[in-house]
Amino acid sequence: MIEKPLNRLAQATPTPIARRVKGLSDRAIAWIFVGPTIFLLLVINIFPLIWTINLSFTNFKANRIGREIEYIGLRNYERILGDSDIWLSMQATAHFLFWTLFLQVIIGFTLAWLINRKFRGNDLWTTIIVLPMMLSPAVVGNFWTFLYQPQIGLFNYVVAFFTGADPSSFEMLGSVNLAPWxxxxxxxxxxxxxxxxxxxxxxxxxxxxxxxxxxxDRASKLRQFFTITIPMVLPFLMLAILFRGIENFKMFDLVVQLTGGGPGSTTELASINLKREAFEKWRTGYSSAFAIILFVTVFGLASIYVKALNKVKER
Amino acid sequence: MNLRKLTSVGVVSLAAAGFTNAAQAEDLTLCWAAWDPANALVELSKEFEEQSGHTMHFEFVPWPNFADRMLNELNSGGKLCDLLIGDSQWIGGGAENGHYVKLNDFFDKEGISMSDFAPATVYAYSTWPKGTPNYYALPAMGDANGWFYRKDWFSRDDIRAAYKQATGQELGEPKTQKELLQIAQFFQEREIDGKKVYGAAIFTERGSEGITMGVTSALYPWGFEYENTPGKYDMEGAVNSPEAVEALEFYKELYETATPPGYTNSYMGESLDAFKSGQVAMAMNWFAFFPGLYADPNTGGDKIDFFVNPPQNVPGSTLGGQGISVVSYSDKQEASLEYIKWFADPKVQAKWWSMGGYSAHNSVLGSDTFEDSAPFAGDFLVAMENVKDFWQEPTYAELLLAMQKRIHDYVVADQGTAKEALDKLIEDWTEVFEDEGKL
Structure with missing residues (x-):
């Protein structure tokens, strides 16, 4: 049954092509298949990376094409690492990264554990719960801006309902203390x-x-949870943390839509800062160095994490 | 000539005529911000289409993204725009980076004289280096930051009595910045017709240029200067002068004590919304919006009036507005120049003003009927006499973003003092000018 279509395919292959392919080694055929992918990878990923590294040692500005490009060594890197504003944006990124991962793991696991139990309407609840992640970040950012509006925002009214505070007495997006949250x-x-x-x-x-x-073996439910459920779910959980960690390290759209990095620079995450340097101030050399620093950071952390994940899997 | 020959000649002639028309008629794209005057320009341009045979297309980008989108387009040598009505601060970059076509020869050839336009607009929108007779744009839309207020509230006896009791003064259009603050604070959280209202809607936006345009409306009346000596980039003592510090502290107080809650990231749209929804007694915004505000059925007409940004130590308004330039990457420069020639015509300029655009042509501004042509026309003339613009350097975006950050950090995020914010701003600007080799 399986061989019949294959035979038909072989017979359908024009003789000249069959003859030509017949003369190729396995390695050559492998290169034919892999070659286009490697070519695209080189053109789209590797070349820009090398070019970015090269630019990071220059004073190049993409909006000043005619200006002479000077190689300035490690000056861009020195300026970035010595810039207190950059460190503030890294601090804002770390705060965002830690708390989003922490809350998403706790709430996500709890929801999964509850949904995993068999009850009526299980599928419907699963669908309802996953709806937010199907929305565009721009849309989410926009409607949460309305929800957080101090005078008409639902969020403020809900908080006011539970706390008795005046809804317009606090500004989620306008307050330095509340905006990061x-x-x-x-x-x-x-x-x-x-x-x-x-x-x-x-x-x-x-x-x-x-x-x-x-x-x-008369193990209690609590013991089953800690000795069976948690260890067996852990590799999955770590994978989720890896995906969300990388994504949130690069977070841009949602936060730009919500706060634009403000108030002041309170929520100016590293990627927002990078975009401003690269495409608003047009400091291409400087922003290339910043991009390389971010890349090395996320790549280094992810590599360490993946090793840890593999060890957990092997257990 | 037999019939066959006649037919051949006819066909060739028709084809030639068709080819000639196709070569002359161009599809031109004009790029600008998406706002009321842009819609007026679409209507106005229909006349140009009829006269020239060219077809006009328009690419309008919302203000918060306008600079980003258009500067990216120019920097990448894009051919999207044949004509660009770009912000005044872009003129330095447009000229030095070769984005804009220099118009001197064209003006000379067509008899277009820059002396026919208001000097402030020519200086701000057209020249680079500043004040030299090197023209890269024709003044297209004069504009400045002004104010409007609820005339109906200001004229109510109960409110006037309450204001008199609270301040000992008569309620009216503020004559100074400090009086403006006093009035705004008086209205803050006041109940009018059973609704809580607020003092003033001001610019606090962080992402593009909002808070800078707002705060300069306080800085300029205090006598703020960018340099001690024009062209020397010596900012110490000018940018952080005691007057500048006082003005910045004033703006922060205005923000903290007289604006609606949640007004932390607001620009033109938010200001219009706050006013039209009856939330605020006063609001700052560009004159360009005033025709639309006056025509608003709910808060326009008798309910609204306008005033120039009040002076403090000196008169001063933040310059808005734009010039129209031909993009050097366009393949249709001839047709684009035709548009500029048509637009510079005094008759077209008069029609432009009547449709809601702010002409900068002297024949319009200087006419006997101009001041009475709209309730804000006289204010516009006064404002344009004392306008001041932000840096127009090729690195204006870097300079602007630094100011956005330092001012927003101080005013909205409440970090540091006014003096520290201005000191840091000088550091940022010094770094930019050093990178440029100007310091």
Whole structure:
């Protein structure tokens, strides 16, 4: 049954082509298949990376094409690492990264654990919960701006309802203290479902017989949770953290839509700062150096993390 | 000539005529910001289409993205725009980076004289280096930052009595910046017709140019200067002068004590919304919006009036407005220049003003009927006499973003003092000018 279509395919191959392919070694055929991909990778990824590294040692400005480009050594790197504003934006990024990951893991896992239980309307709830991650970040940013509006925003009214405070007495996006939390809340609302789905996949991959064996051994539910559920879901959870970590390190659209980096520079994450340097101030050399620093940071952290993930998987 | 020959000649002639028309008629694209005057220009340009046979297309970008979008287009040598009505601050970059066509020869050839336009607009929108007779744009849209207020509230006896009782003064259009603050604070959280209202809508936007345009409306009346000596980039003592510090502190107080809640990232649109929804007693915005505001059925007409940005130590308004330039990357420069020639015509300029555009042509501004032609026309003339613009250097974007950051950090995020903010601004600007080799 399977061979018939293959035979037909072989017969359908024109004789000249068949003859030509027949003369190629396996390695040559492999190169034919892999070659276009490698070519695209070189053109789209590797070349720009090398070019960016090259630019990072210059004073090049993309809006001043006629100006002579000078090689200035490590000066861009020195300026970036000695710039207190850059460190503030890294601090804002770290705050955003830590709290979004922390909240998304806790809430995502809890939701997955609840959804994994068999109850009526299970599928409907799953669909409702994953809706936020299907929306565009620009849309989410826009409507949360309205929700956070001090005079008419639903969020302020909900908080006021529970706390008794005046709804317009606090500004989620306008306050230096609250704005960093405002962006954490929105990202958590949007992306917790993603963590939940991965955790759900992990929970559903645990065979029932393991729990049955634990029941036979009279292990308590709490012990089953900590010795079976958590260890077996951990690789999935770590994968979710890796994906969300990389994404949130690069976070741009949602935060730009919500706060534009403000108030002041309170929520100016590294990527927003980078975009301003590169495409608004047009300091191409400087921003290339900044991009390389960010790339090395995220690549280094991700590599360490992936090693840890592999060790967890091997256990 | 037999019939066959006649037919051949006819066909060739028709084809030639068709080819000639196709070569002359161009599809021109004019780029500008998306706002009320742009819609007026679309209507106005229909006359040009009829006269020239060219077809006009328009690319209008919302203000918050306008600079980003258009400067990217210019820097990449894009051919999207044949004509560009670019912001006044772009003129330095447009000229030095070769984005704009120099118009001197064209003006000479067509008899277009820059002395026919208001000097402030020629200086700001057309010349580079500043004040020299090197023209890269024709003044297209004069503009300045002004104010409008709820005339109906200001004239109510109960409100006037309350103001008199609170301040000992008569309620009216503010004559100084400090009086403006006093009035705004009086209205802040006041209940009018059962609704809580606020003092003033001002510019606080962080992302593009908002807070800089707002704060300079306070800085200029205090006598703010960018340099001690024009052209020397010696900013110490000018940018952070005691007057500048006082003006910046004033703007912060205005923001903190007299604006609606959540007004942390607001520019033109938010100002218009706040006023039209009856939230604020006063609002700052560009004169370009005033025709639309006056025509608004809810808050326009008898309910609104306008005033020039009040002086403090000196009169001063923040310059808006733009000149129209031919993009050097355009393949249709001849047709684009035709448009500019048509636009410079006094009759077209008069029609431009009547449709809601702010002509900078002396024949319009100097006419006997101009001041009475709209309730804000006289204010516009006064404002344009004392306008001041931001840096127009090729590095204007870097200079602007530095100011956006330092001012927003101080005014909205409440970080540091006014003096520290201005000191840091000098550091940022010094770094930019050093990179440029100007310091």
């Amino acid at each position: 405002a962006i954490v809340i929105v990202d958590t609302w949007m992306w917790t479902p993603f963590v939940m789905l991965i955790c759900l996949a992990g929970l559903r991959s645990i065979p029932n017989y393991i729990y049955e064996a634990a029941e036979v």
